[in-house]
Amino acid sequence: MLAEVISWLVTPCRLDHRRLGYLGAAISLWARGSRCRATWQPHEAKAHAAILAAADDLTQRRTCVVLGSGLLRDVPLKDLASRFESVLLVDVVHLWPARLRALRFKNVRLLELDLTGSTDFLLNRATGFADPLIRLRQDTSIDLVVSATCLTQLPLGPEAVIARRGRPTHWPADAGRRIVQAHLDGICRLPGRICLITDTEVITRNRAGEVTEREDLLEGLSLPPPDRTWQWTVAPFGEYAPDEELVHPVHAYLDFRRRH
Ligand SMILES: C[S@@+](CC[C@H](N)C(=O)[O-])C[C@H]1O[C@@H](n2cnc3c(N)ncnc32)[C@H](O)[C@@H]1O
Numbered sequence: 201m202l203a204e205v206i207s208w209l210v211t212p213c214r215l216d217h218r219r220l221g222y223l224g225a226a227i228s229l230w231a232r233g234s235r236c237r238a239t240w241q242p243h244e245a246k247a248h249a250a251i252l253a254a255a256d257d258l259t260q261r262r263t264c265v266v267l268g269s270g271l272l273r274d275v276p277l278k279d280l281a282s283r284f285e286s287v288l289l290v291d292v293v294h295l296w297p298a299r300l301r302a303l304r305f306k307n308v309r310l311l312e313l314d315l316t317g318s319t320d321f322l323l324n325r326a327t328g329f330a331d332p333l334i335r336l337r338q339d340t341s342i343d344l345v346v347s348a349t350c351l352t353q354l355p356l357g358p359e360a361v362i363a364r365r366g367r368p369t370h371w372p373a374d375a376g377r378r379i380v381q382a383h384l385d386g387i388c389r390l391p392g393r394i395c396l397i398t399d400t401e402v403i404t405r406n407r408a409g410e411v412t413e414r415e416d417l418l419e420g421l422s423l424p425p426p427d428r429t430w431q432w433t434v435a436p437f438g439e440y441a442p443d444e445e446l447v448h449p450v451h452a453y454l455d456f457r458r459r460h
Contacts, residue, residue: 204231213293214312216319220361226293230271236439240273243432243450247274247397250428250452251346254395255283262341265290267315267387268350272298274397275348281305284344290315290336291350292357316354316379322361327370329378333386342392347383349450351398352417355379377419384421388457396456398423399432399448407443417448424459426451 204227213223233240255261261284266275269289280287287308289298294310302308317330336342355376362371372378387394400423404413428451435446453459 207295211293211295212299212312216323217292217312217314220319220322220357221364222292222314222357225357225360226270226295230295230297232435232439233271233273236434236436239433239436243430244274246428246430246450247349247452248276248279250397250454251276251348251395252279252283254346254393254454255280255344258343258393260343261285262343263288263339263392264344264346265336265339265342265390265392266346266348267291268348268353269294269310270298270348270350271295272301275346277301277305277308281308286341315350315383316358317382318358318375318379321371322358322365322368324368329382331386333390336390340391342390344392344395345387345390346395347387347397347456349397349399351380351383351396352400354383355419374419377421380419380421384460388460394453394456396453397450399434399450401449402434403447403449404444405447407437412444423451424453427454428452 207227208223211223217223263286264280264284265288267290269275269291285307288311289302289308290311290313292312292314302310313332315332317332320326321329358375387396399417401417402415403411406412430450432448432450433445434448437443437445440446
């Protein structure tokens with residue numbers, strides 16, 4: 201708890217992003233990741249392997265951009281930093297554990313960016329979504345873009361803001377779906393190869409292994425067949441409920457543009 205309060209105080213994070221709850225959400229995720237370290241490990245190892253496989257046969261390795269880099273749990277930072285001339289880590293919040301890891305590499309930079317482009321819209325300073333990737337699209341040195349398990353998280357921040365503060369004028373009823381679709385379209389318009397790693401749904405299972413609930417995380421959108429797939433136990437028994445565990449199927453695409 202003390203570590204969470206200190207994080208809140210010392211993390212560099214724009215006031216807008218603090219006001220919209222992104223810092224608080226990142227700190228909660230950090231705490232959950234620490235509690236669930238052992239059950240998350242197989243997912244993280246598979247994500248690392250998929251990202252490195254996507255990088256393996258590139259003819260050039262100049263810049264690698266990681267979207268949703270967060271705490272760098274499912275991102276093999278050391279391997280990417282040694283393979284690429286430069287690595288750009290993009291997230292709405294980078295907590296100190298990720299900042300300290302990034303500081304070890306001279307060729308790793310951080311960018312604080314709201315990948316939904318909804319910050320001004322939610323704060324009633326705009327009447328539509330911004331294009332968050334516009335600056336990156338100009339960077340012709342990008343050889344690999346990794347979307348690192350952030351796609352289904354993107355609608356959650358705005359949904360939480362609307363639940364707390366109400367719906368801004370002109371906010372569309374299908375905003376979640378638009379945000380997910382815009383990320384998929386947006387990454388495909390970036391230079392370089394696109395490696396997409398995303399969870400797709402939440403499966404709730406009881407101790408007998410029976411599925412008691414399924415919830416789509418892709419806002420009704422469907423994805424092409426993945427190159428690799430695995431299950432991520434996001435909440436083992438006792439984390440979310442004593443007799444239920446939450447499992448997220450994960451899809452990995454090593455070259456998403458070719459599939460999209
Ligand atoms: C499941 S975590 C991904 C974890 C990360 N890849 C890692 O290895 O630790 C989802 C990430 O999406 C980020 N995120 C959520 N909403 C975002 C937004 N609007 N813009 C940018 N990043 C966002 C969160 O901060 C978090 O780091």
